[in-house]
Amino acid sequence: MASPSEAAAGSDGEAQAVFRGITDDVSRVALNPTPKWWWPAFGVSNLMLLCLVVSLYHLFTTGIGVWGNNNIQGWAWDITNFVFWIGIGHAGTLISAVLYLFRQDWRTSINRSAEAMTIFAVAAAGIFPIIHTGRPWFAWWMIPHPNDMGMWPQFRSPLMWDVFAISTYATTSILFWYMGMVPDLATLRDRAKERWKQVGYGLLALGWRGSARQWHRYERAYLILAALSTPLVLSVHSVVSFDFATSQNPGWHTTIFPPYFVAGAIFSGFAMVATLLVPLRHLCGLKHIIKESHIEAMCKIMIATGLMVGGAYGIEIFIAWYSGNAGEWFTFRNRVLGEYSWAYFAMVSCNVLVPQFFWIRKCRTNPWIVVGLCILINVGMWFERFVIIATSLARQAMPGMWGYFSPTRWDVLTFIGSFGLFFTLFLLFARFLPVIAMAEVKAVSPEAHAGKDHH
Amino acid sequence: MTTPANDDETPGAADAPPPDRPGHADGPDGGRGDDGDDGRGTGNGNGHGSDEELHGLLAEFETPGALIAAARKVRNAGHTEFDCYSPFPVHGIDPAMGIKATRLPIVVFLGGLTGLVLGTLMQWWMNAYDWPWNVAGKPTWSIPANVPISYETTILLSVLTTFFGMWAANKLPQVWHPFFRLDRFARVTDDGFFLGVEAGDKRFDLEQTRQLLVAAGATHIEECYVDARPEARTMPRWIMAAMAVLTMVALIPVALVFKARATKSPDPHWHVFSDMDYQPKLKSDQPFADFADGRANRGELPGTVARGQLKADDAYYRGIAGGQWLTGLPAQVEVSEATLARGKQRYDIYCAPCHGFDGAGMGIVPARVEALGGAWPARNLVERGSAVITMPNGQLYNTISNGYNTMMGYASQMPVADRWAVVLYVRALQRSQNAAESELPAGSQVR
């Protein structure tokens, strides 16, 4: 395969050569034979997915009791994982929508995979609210529908808000992702050689032909979707935080949660995007499209959001003391110094101290260090949710019902399995779909203005 | 005019690109020789038949800038039915082509408004109107708790309107388009910039338009004909069939649910999820195979006395005093008009069907049996001098409680007080049926 610079040597216009180079490099990933690294990665992901299948089978046949949840901590790893994954998803929407509104053109090389990551993270998150119910076969009762009991859902419950927020978020993310992908699917359609690929991509591309009138409406729709996704993404994690903030429990009942959760979500999401993209750009040969500067930009965002999260930790404790609410103040002292202090310090060191390494340029450019730090950040963000959920519930108002949560092996397997689901979906995406928004990258390249009279 | 699939040398092409472009090793036609029936390619191998209708002219340009300039020229020449095609949105082409701003935002706004209203109405109807339960002492309807969901439905409907509205306005999905027949057009999703003028345009003239496009700087111009074969312009049959089948299959459960909701059935309902319908506990009327009598109810153990069930007063509960039938009345029974009225009411319900309202033994049951030719004699309770008149009150009470011959006991239907009331009423009946004229109250003797 020729690189763009080589292609420019041809007799075509230079601009066309650049466009063709982008097309070639990206569609090659989807259209060429499966690369060698893909199968082992897919195999490992599938093994992890198998963990999910096995643990869900055990869960559905035995009950929530296979986990460590108990009558003191009704929620533990299940909801921790849920909030963790939803948070991861937020970075994708942020990159695709918010950075689009701010005209951050560098987003085009990472937005497609970030959006895909959003959807797969929402999928991994979405299983938890369903499987964490005691009777998951009745989870559909949360969807309003006429029934012979004559009952309706109870809309004052933050869990109902969750149902609407998460389903809206999943729908919007999928539609936004798919709409952005249609012109690129058309590219694959026009370049695929096997018949089944032509038909498959052809159906998905909806007959896209890049007409200017279509582009006009398409761009407008894209802008509107971006404008709708921005308040949506802020609302989703706010609503998730309402699960805790509207409750009566000290440690949960705080007004800082919505912004704090959103900042944390973006923080963890960028860490996950970087974790995925750093290997991807190496393995798929996309280094010239996903550039080092993009990774660096993400690291800088992580410094910013990490500081926000750190600030929130401080404010939380300050307010707990300043409010004069004895229960609140005890919960926070207990969080820091009590039986779960190890979790608290794991959280603080991973979320506040680790991103500070990104001030050093070498840490932003060395792929190993970036991935290592990002994984640590995600560990920290998982602990943040665990600290909020498990440690707050451990010691509530009645000391007669204080307890300590210990996970079972099924907790661990389910968590590993959710990663399996996420990675399996992501690998399928990276193998069969356009991993980079070709049309958008072309549109923001300098060559997109070739031949125009600049006046 | 033909456009051979493997031939780049086309008349009118001012500056054809070389057949093998670098970076595009498979070539424009490598994968496109055999795709006739999905309607994108030339399909019939060597161009179109002579009866095929001209769709228009497709001109290729090298850069976005050239395309914009050409679009401006074509528009200035008075053409309206033309469009530009590019691998990405070319900025500046809208004014050049004279494209008016889409009205999509207005549609989306209306969609969002609908979402807001529907979401709010839904919550109000479900939680405050149709099913207004007291939840945590809160008002059945208060806006703050309902904001998040209204917010989400607003966004959801806006998003759906945007997405589907955009495709509808763009008239997509449309898998077939005449330009797809041209191999060169495949580059529109790669690096090609095209301008297509349609034959339906008022100012369209094959030669003049071609000249106009050449003058606008087209590097290549091709004529495009509409494929005459209808199957080339539609989805492949098998895809349509598969989609139809899938839709039908998906509708089956829905149809079943609607059928189940609309019809009545004598069959017990399906316990897809038992939802505690089958309980491990045993109710008193349930069978239980572990015991010899097959009943779950163990009843009272012999010799036990339940609280409040001592019933030590023989006179009241059994009509016995000192080993003999009670002749008077137990102390608990008050002789009053109210007791008599109660006794009459109970008598009319439980006794009259056989013994008759007058106590003469010809109630509706014996009367009916007699009418049918049989015999079901009931005792005449008021016959002068009969045993019923002379028997002690206690014995009468005992008969009501425990039955006599074919008459069954009424202890389970009538509590003790009611049975004594019936005794009183029967005594009153006997008295009234056998009264002498002289016993009648003064004033009622004369008919």
Next chain:
Amino acid sequence: MYGGISIIELLAMLLGDDTPADELVAKTYAESGAGGTWRAALHDGFVDRTQLPRAAVQAGGGGGAALTATAAGGSGAQNGNLEVTFLPSSQTYDGRFANNPWLQETPDFLTKVTWDNVALISPDTADALGVSSQDVVRIKVGDRALDIVALVMPGQARGSIGVILGGGRTRAGRVGNKQREWVGGGFDAYKLRTSAGLDFVTGATVSRTGTRYKIATTQEHHDIRRGFSISATIGDKEIQKKLPDLVRETDRAGFADVAYKAEKTHPYYHDHEHGRGYSLYKEQTYDGRRWAMAIDLGNCMGCNACVVACQAENNVPVVGKREVTRNREMSWLRIDRYFRGDLNDPEVVGQPVACQHCENAPCETVCPVGATLHSSEGLNDMVYNRCVGTRYCLNNCPYRVRRFNFVDYHQEFNDARNNVRKLLFNPDVTVRERGVMEKCTYCVQRIQAAKIKAKNPAPHGAGERGPIADGTITTACQAACPTEAIVFGDLSDPESRVSKLHGDRRQYELLGELNDKPRTRFLARVRNPNPELAPAGKPAGHH
């Protein structure tokens, strides 16, 4: 139940008499000359005028203080000369009830241990011996030795090991047999007990065996001792701080003050103008009956009768030791037990806690499917068959009284051998399946039965048409309470006992600052200890 015969019947049959047992007893009763009939005596439960004469007894002077000094100090004996006392188990007594899972899972009054018997060691002694809770220790007395798990127990006398009897049986049955660590069954303490020392022996040596054994307690799932680490201290300090609020008490002098009121009006949470908690919205009102409960802490002695009664009445499952160690015990009513003051000589305070039936119940708001709602009579209803089991209600309950069926606790009914145990279930109460939340219902089945009875005329029993008289409905816990500490009734009747108690100046709401408006109110305890029994250095009534 299966038509078996009783012991007296068997004996009578051996003597050639086939009379049924009840007739035999009645005959014997008639011969005893006690008067009246056997049926009447059976019904009343006593025979009138057979009580023992009243005895006149007077306490000896000055003994109390001497006893206290010893008790407070304890023997302080060194290892090798420790005392071992044998205590009957609160669950299995001497072991005879070892096969009764209800009793096995009823937490001990003070230790809150279930399923096992333990050796109690005072905190000081445990420190001296280097023993901590859940250590298996070897107690040697002479040539006899016993391996038993230790539990550090505040208030246990120094230098004295309290060995609880009743465990480690090998032929008790499927439940009570000595089993693996995770199933419980306890330790055979009779190994140490000889006729020479039925109640206590001295000269015991205690050593650690090095093995650990998991004890299932329903409270303090960790060592009770404080000062172990910051994390333990922070919790224990908080408990000491919270206690005066949770379990309110006063002494004789405090109660004598006419201004005394157990309920505090919190400056932030109380709307003085309207005499209620602040509310952002118009709250629901209750026009009809308003069920409520009052629990008098002054009467409660923590005997667990209510806990067992509730378990029997409401088909509450027994979950087994492993589930208890995971804090999944199901009993709807628990008795919280706290230690106050010096752990070596603490005061014990207890408090029965079940669903408080808050009018502003936090659990109801958060249920997405409306499976827990308020009835028009103010009950916090739990709709089992609507519950999907999100457990959000549990998390949002400040009293932590909701119980979740984490697994199927009725699996044993798949085994035909357990068929007959289905008769244990109360037919009026739904047996909950796994994945369903449950909690105290104020015995709603009894309320409904009384209401149905009240609506019907009176042919079938003692019920009267019309209003339900106070005292007609008793909850299971109330009926079982030997000290009548629990009172249930209708607040809309100003003359009902519960109304009167809710108006008492000792009444208070548990966690009232949350404005949940619980329907269950507690009555503060008035302590009036004998000054002679007060531990040295502590004034009477100190807390």
